[in-house]
Amino acid sequence: MDFVTIDFETATQDRDSPCEIGLTFVKDDKIVGTKSWLIKPKCYPHFNEFNISIHGIKPKDVADKLTFNQIWKAELRALLKNQFVIAHYASFDFSVLRRTLEVYKIPFPNLQYSCSYIFSKKVWPKLLSYDLKSLCNLNKISFKHHRAGEDSLACAKLSIKAFKLADVKHIDDFPRKLGTTVGKLFAGGYKPSETRRVNPALIVGDFSKHNTDSIFYRKSIVFTGTLSSMVRKDAQQIIANIGGINSDTVSKETDFLIIGQQDFRRVGEDGMSQKQEKSQNLLEKGSSIEVMSESDFLRNI
DSSP: OOEEEEEEEESSSSTTOEEEEEEEEEETTEEEEEEEEEOOOTTTTOOOHHHHHHHOOOHHHHTTSOOHHHHIIIIIHHHHTTOEEEETTHHHHHHHHHHHHHHTTOOOOOEEEEEHHHHHHHHSTTOSOOSHHHHHHHTTOOOOTTSHHHHHHHHHHHHHHHHHHHTOOSGGGIIIIISBOOEEEETTEEEOOOBOOOOGGGOOOOGGGOOTTSTTTTOEEEEESBOSSSOHHHHHHHHHHHTOEEESSOOTTOOEEEEOBOOTTTSOTTSOOHHHHHHHHHHHTTOOOEEEEHHHHHHTO
16 A cells, blocks of 8 residues: 555644644555645734644744745645545545645645545444544554644554555555545545445344334434444444334434434534534424434433
8 A cells, every 4th residue: 555644733723724734655555754844824923722732833833934835836736646645534634735725726636535534433443432542542653642744644554554454455445345435636626535334224124123112113213423332334223123214314204313422523613413403403493303312222222
């Protein structure tokens, strides 16, 4: 496997405010180098105090540094173009990359990418947390968290371990062995890297296990978030065995929305997933949908 890992630190909550970028380069499953650049963000000298408390980078540290567009033209474009790039929480790092390129009116490069947060769930199932620090602690990888170079290096080491455990030798192995699609960035758009899930409506239950007394019998069930007690497909199989109806989208026909742990980088400012927000809107319009915690779900199966 040849790939590049990427990590951004930002000056504010805005995705177009990178103040540091780190890249680690892997050839034939071996790390061959790491580079990082402090960046003078477009919002300079404004930095959010919360962001500073996380990474420790202050306005004075970037006062004489190049802006992103200058670094991009000088080095980054050549290092990332046509590469396979991996990030932990790729939804964050690639939104920073896209938004910053848009701000500077720079065309998107052609590249493919994946998310180590997503595929780690396949490699190390049923963990309580899949943040970079927790996964690195599990795999005895030491690093200084929340500095871009160090985080990209840790991501590279973690990815190498994951690929070895899952016997991943080529990018084409990702859907089957890691349960995730490969994302793409290209001029004019992008396709995200996502978990490759089975359509829940196609999960067939065991008729002999149907339970007509269950509150889930012949009811439409939707899951959101990550369940701590089991993987989602196992929970959906339980519903199918009971005689319930699995769905992946909230609608007027939904009877129960089961809520697991939410990824804070994906939910809105109110901490609610899109499915929760839609169920709330339906409730306000008179729907009888019931929002249920994982613990209550477990009590009723």
